[in-house]
Amino acid sequence: MRITIAHNTNQETLRVVAHLRKLLETKEGVVFDAKYPDVVITVGGDGTLINAFHRYENQISSIRFIGIHTGHLGFYTDWRGPEVDKMVDALFLREPESASYPLLEVELLTEANEKKHFLALNESAVKRISHTLEAKVYIDDQLFENFRGDGLCISTPTGSTGYNKSLGGAVIHPRLKALQMAEIASINNRIFRSLSSPIVLAPEQWITVIPDADHCVMTVDGRRINVRNAKQIEYRISSKEIHFDRFGHTHFWSRVQSAFIGDKDDTI
Structure with a gap:
């Protein structure tokens, strides 16, 4: 061993x-x-x-x-x-x-069509630091909302007890291969309309965020990644799992x- x-x-x-x-x-x-x-x-x-x-x-x-x-x-x-x-x-x-828990797969696509892949155990968030984040949010390939606010947090079931919970998200049992998105201080007006509530997606579904900014910040399990010229960020349940004894x-x-x-x- x-x-x-x-x-x-x-x-x-x-x-x-x-x-x-x-x-x-x-x-x-x-x-x-x-x-x-x-x-x-x-x-x-x-x-x-x-x-x-x-x-x-x-x-x-x-x-x-x-x-x-x-x-x-x-x-x-x-x-x-x-x-x-x-x-x-x-x-x-x-x-x-072993007991196996789902992970979050994050794919960043730049304007130059360069793809970068990340794996998260807890969550990934996308934000802007000095301004509000404006972004289109798609579920699968359909536009779900025009978001404006501090940011968005997408979490795994095990990560649901962390940052997600502090944002008012639900605590989800890790045997459920669900994806959860929680809004961070969303702004609602006639132009930007969001659900203003956490949502839980089925395991075969995915979330695509298209930020309307040339610079934003993405975090993966708390690690900060400066993102420039992001074309889109896609979140889905990974085919990989973490195994605990x-x-x-x-x-x-x-x-x-x-x-x-x-x-x-x-x-x-």
Whole structure:
């Protein structure tokens, strides 16, 4: 089994990583391989796992991820630091099995007909910094709305609990291969008319945004990309998926309850 450990540099994280590495070194057949791993174990938080995802996105079909959190409970990290021994034992005591979640595929087409492709685990947004964004929004090949506002956010089901939720979007279970678009501070008048509500699309549908500006900013999982002379930006559910090791994988609604509502005793 080829394994690599991705981590942040927090003191608690480094302590957990040192212990984890010692445990793995005692297991027969373990090879530490940061180039072509079978399993990527992340130690830190959701940000650490997202960074690891983008590092290995070209190999995403052949990798299983395991997340260990050393801070607040995240949506992609199933284990806590004190549970490392239990996690390592479970990893070698049963056949590999994964839980797969959908990803977002982003295709940017420039005026020069140059295509650029991006993959997102959480979401991608398109904005302008000093002005409002004006754009035509198509669903499949049909014009849906003339948008004007701060921007648009298109998210995956797992990303629905992040930026999308702060914009009033719905939380969607990751087994639903749905695409969600939420408007960011839309402006409605006689010329620009938008739904002013998040929309959820079926897995075979796609969204095309045609910005009316020579310069806008696109983000992919928070990473900023300056875009000039964009002809269109297309968003759809990718044929690729991210695979998490299923053992110990926390129930999705338990994650939502823990992150946003808390224990029942906390509300009394």
